[in-house]
Amino acid sequence: MAEKRRRFGRVRQLPSGQWQARYKGPDGKDHPAPTTFATERLAEKYLSVVEGDIAQGRWISPTAGKTTVAEWADRWYRSAMSRWKPKTRESYRSVLDRLIGPHLGRVKLSALKPIMVSNWVGKLSEEVSASQVRQAYRLLSQVMTSAVNNDMIPVTPCRGVRLPRLPEADPRILTVEQVNRLSAICEPVDRVLVLLLAYGGLRIGEALALRRRHLDVENGRVVVAEAVTQLVGGPVIGTPKSHQRRALTLPTFVVELVGELLGNLPEGGDVFLFGGRQRHTQDRQQSYHGFRRRFRVAVTAAGLGDVTPHDLRATHASWVADSHGVLVAARRLGHANASVTTRHYARAMDGADDHVAMHLDEVARDASVARQQRKDDERVPNRQADGN
DSSP states (O other), rough: OOEEEEESEEEEEOTSOEEEEEEEOOSSOOEOOOOBBSHHHHHHHHHHHHHHHTTTTTTOOOGGTTTTTTHHHHHHHHHHHGSOOHHHHHHHHIIIIIIIIITTTBBBBOOOOOOHHHHHHHHHHHSSHHHHHHHHHHHHHHHHHHHTTTSSSSSSSOOOOOOOOOOOOOOOOOHHOOOOOOHHSSSSHHHHHHHHHHOOOOOHHHTTTTTTTGETTTTEEEEEEEEEEEETEEEEEEGHHHOEEEEEEEEEEHHHHHHHHHHTTTSTTTOBTTSSSSSSSSTTOOHHHHHHHHHHHHHTTTTSSOOOHHHHHHHHHHHHHHHHHHHHHHHHTSSSSSHHHHHHHHOTTTTTHHHHHHHHHHHHHHHHHHHHHHHHHHHHHHHHHHHO
16 A cells, blocks of 8 residues: 655555554654554554654654663764864763763663662762762763754753762962072973963963964063873874963063073974973973973972972962952963853962951941041030030
8 A cells, every 4th residue: 555644754554454654753864663553543643642752852763772872972972073182082082981881881872860870970989089970970961962962862861960079179379489489499491481380371281382483582472372282192282272372471581581492492483492301302392291200309399398380370370360350360371261260270369368357457447437537526516506
């Protein structure tokens, strides 16, 4: 019997006498009903139910019942990886393989429920740090959202899940005297690098990627256009984090030191300011790990305890926020949102809270003096009236 088209979908009678229903799903593919029907009316009723599910966003692709979390996560990863930086690709792949796949990989997309996600988060919390748990959950949430957007499931199971709290870990903010003491202990090249981090607010990867063409000594400016990322297979140079290219004006004394360093380097715009430490290796950037080892030695010698290169960036943010406001600090650090600056970098300078209290004391005293003066002024006319 010929196929009969309906307002939604179509039905046809098979040689066996049973009726088959088919429809075109939101995914653009043709889907047959999972079973055949004894009557044409039952086949049409099935199409009506499917049409309602699609209209109300409840439709699930028939293939969802067969697709596992691991299979969909791999499809999602391969479709999106071209948009990510190398470090992000490496990090996401590691989280999928270590934290998501072994626990949830074999579960069918349609079978994954919030209670299962909650149990997974609880188990992970016993095995890895809170930051890794939260990273894994955010990644799973992205994978599940893509499944919803592609009509594999009607709603994400990543909802209503309580995540472990991150421990409070404020950056170490140094004073100008401490930074100068630290830089003075460093060898000449490392001294320039330390001062760029503290007085320019650069990330260590941005500083190591600086080339001659990025530096305008005459006008005291540096252009942050590239960054070195450390991967398992070796360093990779790309754009800065969030692709935020920016130009910065540096203090004169830092510019002079940069100029002196450039004067000892070969010509050419591609020459790295902080090139390899072996002879004739200015065509590649210095090793971060080597600098990190020397930095720890200098920090210990300066008596500063546990200070990292990233703390110098936070120090710069705090200095600038304290003197010129958070918005200026955010621009210098390359943050599109100033809340990132205050949440992760800028902190109140030591002693600033005491200064605030002293200022409020002065305000209160001034108000009290003014109030007493008004009362005294009110008494004078009264006394004059009594004398008359």
